[in-house]
Amino acid sequence: MTDTSTATSAGSPTETREPVLYSTDLVAGYIPGVNILNGCNIEAYPGELIGIIGPNGAGKSTFLKAVFGQVKVRGGSIHLKGEDITGLKADKLVAKGVAMVPQNNNVFPTLSIEENLEMGLFQRPKVFAERFDFVTTLFPELGSRRRQRAGSLSGGERQMVAMARALMMDPSVLLLDEPSAGLSPVRQDETFLRVHQINRAGVSVIMVEQNARRCLQICDRAYVLDQGKDAYTGTGRELLKDPKVTELYLGTLAADVDAKTKADREAL
Amino acid sequence: MSDTIVTHPLVIGEVGPGCKKVDPIVVADGVTRTFGGLKAVDVAHVEIPRGAITALIGPNGAGKTTFFNLLTGFDKPNTGEWSFEGHSLARVPAFKVARKGMIRTFQLTKSLGRLTVLQNMLLGATKQPGENIFTALIKPLWRTRETEITAKAEDLLARFKLDTKSEDYAASLSGGQRKLLEMARALMSDPVLVMLDEPMAGVNPALTQSLLGHIKELKSEGMSVLFVEHDMHMVRHISDWVIVMAEGKVVAEGPPETVMSDPAVIDAYLGAHHDTDLGDMMEDKNPVLEAQEAAATTAAQREGGH
Numbered sequence: 001m002t003d004t005s006t007a008t009s010a011g012s013p014t015e016t017r018e019p020v021l022y023s024t025d026l027v028a029g030y031i032p033g034v035n036i037l038n039g040c041n042i043e044a045y046p047g048e049l050i051g052i053i054g055p056n057g058a059g060k061s062t063f064l065k066a067v068f069g070q071v072k073v074r075g076g077s078i079h080l081k082g083e084d085i086t087g088l089k090a091d092k093l094v095a096k097g098v099a100m101v102p103q104n105n106n107v108f109p110t111l112s113i114e115e116n117l118e119m120g121l122f123q124r125p126k127v128f129a130e131r132f133d134f135v136t137t138l139f140p141e142l143g144s145r146r147r148q149r150a151g152s153l154s155g156g157e158r159q160m161v162a163m164a165r166a167l168m169m170d171p172s173v174l175l176l177d178e179p180s181a182g183l184s185p186v187r188q189d190e191t192f193l194r195v196h197q198i199n200r201a202g203v204s205v206i207m208v209e210q211n212a213r214r215c216l217q218i219c220d221r222a223y224v225l226d227q228g229k230d231a232y233t234g235t236g237r238e239l240l241k242d243p244k245v246t247e248l249y250l251g252t253l254a255a256d257v258d259a260k261t262k263a264d265r266e267a268l
Numbered sequence: 269m270s271d272t273i274v275t276h277p278l279v280i281g282e283v284g285p286g287c288k289k290v291d292p293i294v295v296a297d298g299v300t301r302t303f304g305g306l307k308a309v310d311v312a313h314v315e316i317p318r319g320a321i322t323a324l325i326g327p328n329g330a331g332k333t334t335f336f337n338l339l340t341g342f343d344k345p346n347t348g349e350w351s352f353e354g355h356s357l358a359r360v361p362a363f364k365v366a367r368k369g370m371i372r373t374f375q376l377t378k379s380l381g382r383l384t385v386l387q388n389m390l391l392g393a394t395k396q397p398g399e400n401i402f403t404a405l406i407k408p409l410w411r412t413r414e415t416e417i418t419a420k421a422e423d424l425l426a427r428f429k430l431d432t433k434s435e436d437y438a439a440s441l442s443g444g445q446r447k448l449l450e451m452a453r454a455l456m457s458d459p460v461l462v463m464l465d466e467p468m469a470g471v472n473p474a475l476t477q478s479l480l481g482h483i484k485e486l487k488s489e490g491m492s493v494l495f496v497e498h499d500m501h502m503v504r505h506i507s508d509w510v511i512v513m514a515e516g517k518v519v520a521e522g523p524p525e526t527v528m529s530d531p532a533v534i535d536a537y538l539g540a541h542h543d544t545d546l547g548d549m550m551e552d553k554n555p556v557l558e559a560q561e562a563a564a565t566t567a568a569q570r571e572g573g574h
Contacts, residue, residue, distance in 0.1 A: 031440055055472045056444030103443070104376075130567045137559035154329040181469055182375070184327045184498055186539030192546055201557050210444070210470050211499075217546040251474035254501040261504065264525060 019043040020081055020204050021067070021098075021173050027075035028059075028066040035074065036062040038228035042206075044173065049199040050206045051215040051236060054225035055249060060208040061103060063225070064175045067206075068100045069093055080173070095123055099171035103178045106162035109151030113142050113161055116150050120165035128168075135164040138198075156187040167198070174198065176207040180214065192218050212250055216240045224249055276523060278317045278509060283526075285518045286313040293318040293461055293492050294339065294370075299348030300516075301334055308334045309345070310516040316461075321483065321493040323503045323524070326513035327537050332496045333375060335513065336465055340372045341365040353460065367394070369460030373467060375496075377446040381439030385430055385449060388438050389421035390414075392456030417456070424452045427482055429475055444470040451479075455486070462486075464495040468502055480506050500538065504528065512537070 022043035029035040036059040044050045052060050065071040067078055069089045077086045080096060090100075108116055117135065121128055136143030139160050150161055159179060166174060179195060180188040188211060196218045199205045209215035216222055216236035224232040224245055232245055239245045246252060275281070280288040292315035301309040309331040316322055324332050337343035339350060341362035349358050352370050366372075379388055396417070397403045398410035425431045428448045433441065438449060451467055468476045476499075483493060483506060497503055503510060503524060510527040512520040514536060520527055527533055 034440070053472075055475065056448070056470070057442040061443070130563060133566050134559055134563035137562045156328050178470070182328070182466065182498070184537055185500055186537060187328060188498070189539050189546065196546075197557075201560060210472065212473055214546055247474070249472055249474050251472075251477040253473065253477040253480070253505055257501045257504050261525075 017045050018082060019079075020046045020048075021079070021206070023063070023067065023076060023078045025076035026063070026066060026073065026078065028062055028071045028073050030062075030071065036228055037066060039076065040225065040228060041230055042223055044204050044206055046172075046204055047199070047202060048204055048221060049196065049219045050204075051212075051219035051222035052206065052208045052225060053210075053212040053215060053222060053239075053249060054231070058225040059228040060225055061177055062228075064100060064177050064206070064208055067093075068098065068175060091123070094169055094171075097169070097172040098175065099166035099169055099173070100175040101159075101162045101166050101177065101179065103181060107150040107153070107158045107165075110149065112147050112149055113153075114146040116161050117142075117165050117168055120168035124169065131168045131170065135167055138167070139164050155182045156184070156191070159183065159191060163194070163198075167203075171203060174203050174205045176205060178208055178210060180209065180211050188214065213240070213254055274522070274526070278320060283522050285521055287315070287521065289315040289317045291318045292316060294350060294352050294494075296339070296350035297348065299335070299338055299345050299350060301331075301338055301343065301345045307516050309338060311335065311348075311513075311518055314511065314518050314521075316492070316494055317509055318492050319487065319490060320508040321487055321495070321506055322509045322511060323507035324494060324496045324511050324513060325498070325500075325503060325537065326519075330513040331516040332513055333465055334516075336372060336463055336496065339365075340370060340463065342372075366457075369457075370463065371454045371457055371459035371461070372463040373447075373450045373454050373465055375465040375469070377443075377450045379438040379441070379446050379449050379453075381437060383438060384435055385425065385438055385441070386418070386421060386434040388449060389425065389434075389453055389456055390417055392453035393417040393420070394457045421452075421456060424455055428452045428479065444472065447471055448475075448479075459491065461492045461494065464493065464497075466496055466498065468497060468499055476502065500528065 023040055026037050026040040027035050028037045040059065040063055042063065052063065054060050062071055066073050069087065073086050077084055079085065080098065085093060085096065108119060117132060118128060121131060142160060142164055150158065153161065176195065179191050183191060192214050195205060195207060207215060207219065216239050219236045221233065222236050222239050223230045224239065226248065232239065232242065234242065274283040276283050278289055280290055294316040296311055296314050299309060299311045300307060326332055334343065338345045341360055349356060351357060352368060357365055395413065396410065397413055403409045422431065425434050428451065430445060430448055430452065441449060447467065447470055451464065454462055480502065487493060507524050510522060510524045511518055512527060512533055520530055520533055528538065
């Protein structure tokens with residue numbers, strides 16, 4: 001796929017469409033008097049894959065937690081499909097079609113895979129069979145090992161369970177906090193492709209990632225957060241090429257090493 | 269590779285899994301650890317070279333962290349012997365291992381949340397006269413050392429971009445910043461061998477780059493480094509030697525270029541696409557859409573059946 005086809009693919013925003021989720025001047029934090037988010041404006045249009053990258057402590061995870069009602073919002077607002085959802089608790093948000101996969105501790109270790117998936121659907125248990133069929137077609141490994149305890153799974157497998165559980169409610173917006181953290185390179189690539197596929201099947205995705213290059217390669221648009229504000233935004237490709245983003249955030253290590261490897265290979 | 273003998277300046281004889289090093293700092297023999305029926309670590313023989321940066325890579329669940337835990341006394345092996353600088357370390361508790369100069373960090377950070385960042389750093393330093401109850405009572409006896417280590421801590425915090433946070437509680441740091449604090453704290457004690465468990469996971473790439481420069485400097489001052497990492501750019505850039513583990517065993521080792529072009533390693537660990545752009549790999553075929561259709565079909569069939 002070339003750059004031009006990426007730009008015209010399903011996710012690109014148009015003037016007429018309303019964002020499915022947007023935050024306006026969002027302020028949030030944990031310790032009294034210290035704000036982690038300082039007026040953060042992020043919007044996601046239907047079907048978009050949004051990446052959020054930024055330096056350590058920039059407020060990336062806090063943004064997701066604020067959207068999902070896990071951090072008290074101190075100012076600004078969050079809207080979902082035109083409705084104000086600021087300060088709503090997680091169970092209400094799940095019912096409205098928002099799902100979140102946290103960074104770690106994201107499965108119930110003493111429950112089996114199947115029970116974990118049931119937990120994702122406890123608000124609508126009647127459709128379990130249908131949704132279970134769907135997620136196990138998507139992640140066949142989970143179907144064949146449905147009785148296995150989630151605590152005995154490896155990091156990559158747990159990530160799969162957590163993502164499958166989030167998809168059980170058929171969400172319209174999926175929030176992912178570092179889905180590739182701690183995974184081996186081949187598992188990371190699989191995860192990114194899977195996220196991309198889920199997105200192309202119609203789920204809007206907002207993904208926080210430290211593996212910024214991979215993230216920018218697959219997302220439609222991305223935001224660079226710095227000190228709790230959205231410092232830059234653009235398509236993934238634009239940000240990958242932006243010298244300021246490289247300096248502030250991406251660094252040149254990956255590009256340097258890739259160039260050297262290529263040169264080494266050609267020399268052989 | 270079968271008929272040519274591959275050599276390397278760090279190695280005596282032929283390069284291969286378990287090969288002998290010219291100057292090993294750690295030598296491990298027959299180390300095994302089982303969890304229930306699962307053999308998590310089963311290392312027949314491995315040597316870590318001195319004065320070099322060694323990367324330990326391998327798929328999730330290969331036993332890398334367990335091997336770290338065993339070497340540093342945080343876990344007990346079923347069998348096995350290993351030595352550090354010629355002294356046997358098997359069944360030596362973790363705090364004694366650390367005093368001998370083998371310092372490690374953790375994948376999931378262990379900072380003391382109710383202490384400030386600077387206090388966390390000062391804890392990492394050794395030879396503090398104030399730790400003795402009697403000298404602690406007389407300030408002049410420990411003031412010099414205290415000033416010394418504070419200066420050192422501040423310098424390290426500046427390098428790790430934590431200087432603005434030095435008076436904040438460690439609990440208020442973000443995930444990546446805690447990682448940085450732990451690495452900085454490990455360096456407070458001037459270790460002989462520092463073992464880093466996924467040091468750069470969650471650290472932003474631009475900062476990673478400057479820290480790698482710092483690690484290289486430490487190597488030139490004579491420190492040895494062993495680290496577990498999944499970021500192959502970092503492994504390629506910084507390591508002199510790469511050891512690959514899979515299913516608890518050491519399956520390959522060698523200089524980074526060789527190991528990373530080994531088809532077995534690419535197949536099991538790196539993946540065929542590790543240096544291609546994922547944007548170029550998006551296929552028209554979408555298993556998610558297919559799954560949706562399949563689920564819809566089965567649902568329709570189910571309803572038809574009733």
